[in-house]
Amino acid sequence: MKTNRNRVWAAAAAGVLAALGMAGPGASGASAAPAMWMQESADAPDQLIFKDGRIIEGEVLEETATTVRFLVVVAGIKGEQTYSKADILAIERGVRDESGKAGVVSEEADQAAEPSADEPTDGAPGVYMIELTGRFGRDIAPTPIRDAIKDAAKMRPDYLIVVVDNAWETAWGEKLADDEAAAFDQLFQTEDMEPIFTKELPEMLGYRPKIVVWVKNAMGGAAFLPFNFDTMYFSSEGRIGGIGRLEQIFGSTGDARVREKQFSLRLGHARGMANRGGYDARLIEAMARTEYVLSYRIDNGKAVLVEGAPNTDLGEVLLTDDGQAENADDIKALARGQGNDNLTLSASIAEILGVSQGTVDELDDLLYELGIDRNYRMLDSKSERIMKNWDRELEGAERSLRDLWTRFLNVQVQGEYRERTTARATQMSLLLKIKALLERYGEVYKVRMLRLPDGLPPIPALDVLHEQIRQEQMKDKP
Amino acid sequence: MIKGFMQRLGGLAAGLVLASVLLFASATNAWAGDKIYLKDGRVIDGDIVREVNGSVWVNYTIGGVEQKGAFFGAGDIDRIERDVAADPAPSDPIKPVQNDTAPKAEKRPGEVRGVVITLEGTVGIQFAAKALEEAIPWLEEQQVDVVVLKINSGGGLLLEIAKLHETIVNEFKPRFRTVAWIESAISAAAMTSHVLEEIYFMPEGNYGACTGWSGALVAVEGRGLEEVLYLMERASAEGKKAPEIMRSMQIEEPLSYNKSKDGEITWYNTEEGEFLVNATGRILTFDSVQAEQCKFSKGTADDLETLTRLLGYPEVNWLGKHVPGEIFPISRAEDGMRTWRDGVTKAEDNFQVYFVKYGLSIANAQSAQDRASRGRFVGEARRHLAIIERACKDFPNLKLLQGLTDEWFEQQHELLRELMRLP
Structure with a gap:
């Protein structure tokens, strides 16, 4: 379940960013050539699926809200490349892995040890x-x-x-x-x-x-x-x-x-x-x-x-x-x-x-x-660690929500057209990040156990707010 | 006989006067079509072998030359019609074709084939007659003998019940041994299941609470109530159940029973029976223990193995693919049902948002000072309106729930045209 959600979410976030035309820093998707994965280890490659249908295999080195740093291997030569998520349809992790690793992002369960070395010898x-x-x-x-x-x-x-x-x-x-x-x-x-x-x-x-x-x-x-x-x-x-x-x-x-x-x-x-x-x-x-x-x-x-x-x-x-x-x-x-x-x-x-x-x-x-x-x-x-990590994740999400909402409220749309455009892009980006967090922790958010900053509207209202800003930008077009 | 019964149900349904009652019309088949209509007018006829967030990879043929895994981005696709015989395309990377979920071999002598189909969500929205009907051709093709309708629903729209009764009584029961397996059947979900003679429970199962209501917990009263009571008297007869049971699920009438030495049950809508199952002033919901004690349920099964035994078979070939975390194999019929539910749920979730977006676009178009600017907003409005129209076309019950009509859509298109006529 987590696997699917992460995949879908990565793609969805990329899709939304693309819709806003907000390529992240270092975006270089256009320069990426189709690559062939030269498997040098038993580990399965990750795949970046681009919106134009290209699929590049390699290894995700780092992932931010807007970019993916990726190790591409072509004919045995390795190279790092940073791609904008705006160009990416989906990120598939470990796609050749049939064991269930595919698509897992930092999943606690995956860090768990394999069955304990002290297997029962006495049937205990x-x-x-x-x-x-x-x-x-x-x-x-x-x-x-x-x-x-x-x-x-x-x-x-x-x-x-x-x-x-x-x-x-x-x-x-x-x-x-x-x-x-x-x-x-x-x-x-x-x-x-x-x-x-x-x-x-x-x-x-x-x-x-x-x-x-x-x-x-x-x-x-x-x-x-x-x-x-x-x-x-x-x-x-x-x-x-x-x-x-x-x-x-x-x-x-x-x-x-x-x-x-x-x-x-x-x-x-x-x-x-x-x-x-x-x-x-x-x-x-x-x-x-x-x-x-x-x-x-x-x-x-x-x-x-x-x-x-x-x-x-x-x-x-x-x-x-x-x-x-x-x-x-x-x-x-x-x-x-x-x-x-x-x-x-x-x-x-x-x-x-x-x-x-x-x-x-x-x-x-x-x-x-x-x-x-x-x-x-x-x-x-590992359950204690899993539970604690979840708690930390929730607190981190709440801190982020407070920070993002405050930043959103403080964005001033003013100045020249380019400044206004940048300000609105920032607003929309912040709203998307807030929505992403609310959806990520939806099971807690929906039962009102996520501590939200004052005045933060529910998800449908965030969508509407986003649309309002987008249309304001359209109206503002010289 | 059955047809006659259903006609009467249909007539009844048409007469029901309930604020929340809706008829369920047609809907897009979840499995329908592997035709990809591109925005540039091309139509690609082939097999979708992979699908990710609206983009597809397709195997198709041009002039006899096979094109494998051709990619079409979501932005280039106008619409997709899916092949009725195909499984929904996976989002997984393309892999060699695995074994079909359905057996290709002829049925062995004595083989019993079964399928579990889940009915979940809101009756009339996710839990709909149309989606169930669309499973029939595949079930027949696979020579299925037993269909288990696994119910998990908190109820829904009253008028869908007659539609579901019609589908179950006229289409399923004559073709298949059709039974209900109850995880939770509340209100309209219980009323739907009531036409089935064989009802099995899961240990946590519940069944009942069939009081009709609308708005702020306002009960259906008067003629509307009498019509629903009568509807369920007929459904009780069809399902060979004592009408007293459903009555206690609908209104605050007590329910008790006596059990004879040979196990025969006599029901009373009073407290006079030896065994009281519902006190005066309460609404009845059965749990699995109560239901089995009074023989309303044919048994309690936590898994398919137990259910097979309760059905009286030494073995059933349950069609479908084993999926980790699922307690029964997922057949093509079940897969289609799940796809249907996902589609209608997504449409339902987005409906209001697209309405607001449409309204914003119209307002901005109306206040635009020049034609170019107005054109941009009219374009936006058209885009949002198209999404609303598509959702209404695919899931007409959503259209009815919103009170939308064809006239309303025509008016909107006219409004958009007028806006573009302005200087």
Whole structure:
């Protein structure tokens, strides 16, 4: 996926630059002659595909927003050449490579080691661990997860431990309350992540590794993720919740029937996740809908869920009340995370209900619970680095967005025609760069977890702004 | 019998009064045409062997001499009509032709051939009857026995449902064993699937929430509601389902059932049954567990192997190419469906932007002080209008959604001509 996106994006950026007639410095595409790649190493060549159909093979040495520095080899003679992206239709990387390298630009997963040298000699199961930390939808997003999973697939793990420990806060770092409304729709972000584990990984491996979720903090959209897997452990402070007050997400907008439809379809999606993991889907209802009353009792050592208020004669215990009138959680309970209008699964209640298979605070304890503590191989996971790099990328993108937008706002279109033309070209170039960044991090941008500079309009408005400037330039033509 | 049913559905559909209801007309076949119409008037008739961002490499013949991999830049191409029999050209570098996704061999005795086709996106936009119909010739040519419609959609436009019913009931069911495999079928997607007797779920599957609405969560009421309820009573009969089920998915009626000793289910739109699946005041959405318990679903399958077993076959030759990350082979029919979805999505995304660009060009042309300057903006406007027209032609539902008419386009062309008549 990343491969395709990069290819398409490189070409698209080149296309747009071409449309603006903005050849970068050092552009020399016109002087480039068709070249033949003399393969001197096992590495596959890169290809530059020009808009006039020429294809040149060699090696991309450096790539900027406007140019590509390229090592061309003709009849054994090497030479560097810089081409303007305005002349380039697409950049294909490693096109002769059948192994999947093609088109990858600085992909973390590619830097990962090949399967560890210490291959099992004694059949010890390999354990790969991924820690999902930070803000859900931002730090925990499909791209870094997919990269980590690709890294995991190279190690061919028997066990994949997924630690869920998300920060329950906004993109701006503001803490959220347990009973925060409107978090339920983060469910749809989870739906973009779950198949990476449950479908893509088994497809890559050809088998299904044992996926174990270790819950430290799974709030908001992160709450749905553990339910997709049949093996869940909690840390002693672990909790799953933050998806309550579903009935409030539309306020009083529209008709009750349509609001009910909206709640129903959302719960349908969420219950589906619980079903996938083999959990009682009524737990989702109790976590989401305030008026839903759920109790439990223990039969033969096993928790049995009962809809409605508890029958104390049968030893039933209330999980969630209807949250109405005197049953509504008070501020004391809410402040202490002890409300029962919506269910928040703590380590203890999750264990009682059979959701959690145990409470562990150390990895060794988890491995012990899994029965592999004496005989396992901890695989060299690059996931932490992948996640950190993603975080750095996002922060870098945000800095760039601030800088680009400020520069755009400061461009003065004035002076002689040539100066005005240059100023408008600069404006358009800056807008394109902003748009490129927003699209590059679209998965975070679309869920409003990318911190944008004040006043930055959405992508369609950027397109319009760009067109306005372009037409202003046309009007200005002497 | 079926034809008669569909005619009644069609009549019903025409009478539906809903703000968001649209009919779906024709659309460009995603696989149609390997004719490259160049802007200089030439027409290249050949095979597109590679395609990158609108530029193509083509194998074709001039006077009996074969031209291999001839390049035509995007800027030189007016339009492309694609060969109905061909796969979409890859963007990958040209390589030796690999094995076709479809078996060339005659069908072995006892061989069962199957295909999975995904129906995703908005019903009436990406999830459309026309795209499904266009798969039929290839499915027939390949002697396909089983078509699995894998559904993943949050719903869409009500009037497309009748079109889809017609396609599924009249075109697919008589030709193929057609089943639904539900990942998510909400609203119009569930209503579409309801005419199928065989519905299978994925473990995370959901099906229901079929309440009609428009605008700011305003429910369809009155005659419009009665018509949709009736539409789905007929669809329930066609799919051999108790009408009470769909009713609880459409309006806040409870649903419960009793199960006899021999497993027979009796449904009630009350809470009197032993098993309550939808409480009063709620709208029903089934999950995979509920659906299987009450026999609405024929079973739950997470993969093709399980689905094959549930379908009752020891083996199915699932046609298509294995693609990493995909849980079923990608056939030509599926490839076409995906190309269709990509095309309509792109057109939908760009529609508003091109409207604004067109408007800007017109405004600038109107305020231009001289003919040359005006001409430049009229040219711009024509370019943007052509893009809008192309999108409307390829995907007429977008045209209807925007409320555009042929008259509107004629008026715009006249406006542009008038602008150019000014001194």
